[in-house]
Amino acid sequence: MTTANKITLFRFIMIPIMVIILYITPLKKINTIFDMSLATLLFAILFIIASLSDFLDGYIARKYNQVTTFGKFLDPIADKVLVFTALFYLLILSQDRVPLWTVVVIMTREFMVTAIRLLAVEKNEVIAASKWGKYKTATTMVAIIIMLFNDFGLAQINSNLIWIGNSIYYLAVFFTVFSGLDYFMKNKNVVLESI
Missing domain, CATH: 1.20.120.1760 (CDP-alcohol phosphotransferase transmembrane (TM) domain)
Known part of the structure; x- marks a missing residue:
């Protein structure tokens, strides 16, 4: 191995x-x-x-x-x-900070991208990761880390400071949707050929 x-x-x-x-x-x-x-x-x-x-x-x-x-x-x-x-x-x-709908959006994007990649493999095509997918990954990881660490104590100083973690999380959700749409549009021929 x-x-x-x-x-x-x-x-x-x-x-x-x-x-x-x-x-x-x-x-x-x-x-x-x-x-x-x-x-x-x-x-x-x-x-x-x-x-x-x-x-x-x-x-x-x-x-x-x-x-x-x-x-x-x-x-x-x-x-x-x-x-x-x-x-x-x-x-x-905290369902207020990480609502179910956002998790469903992220999951849907991941399943869609995986499905497109599987279709591409059948046609011996390799699909490279886009910059939007990299932005999605980076912002998602940063948002998760901030929230897991209780905003690194910022919320204890001022409860309004949770907007930082929340903003990064919703930016990640935006990149998730945008990168998913971008991925689909660039590879729609792979999907449409299989219909």
């Missing part, structure tokens, strides 16, 4: 560990920074580590020619499960 694939597998294994940590009662009773329980803090830290491992495995795979079919299959699944794990957790914590 290549180093890149080991890192991808490591990220995939971290996800259930993140979830299990949230159910360990003693960890929920210990308060830490930013008015977070130890369970929440560990979840947030593991989310950052897992997110960074995504960049690392991609870099290693390209630099050392370790791109494999296994990696192409597991990497996007691990990314999506990681993001949706964090989003569902934030949805449970």
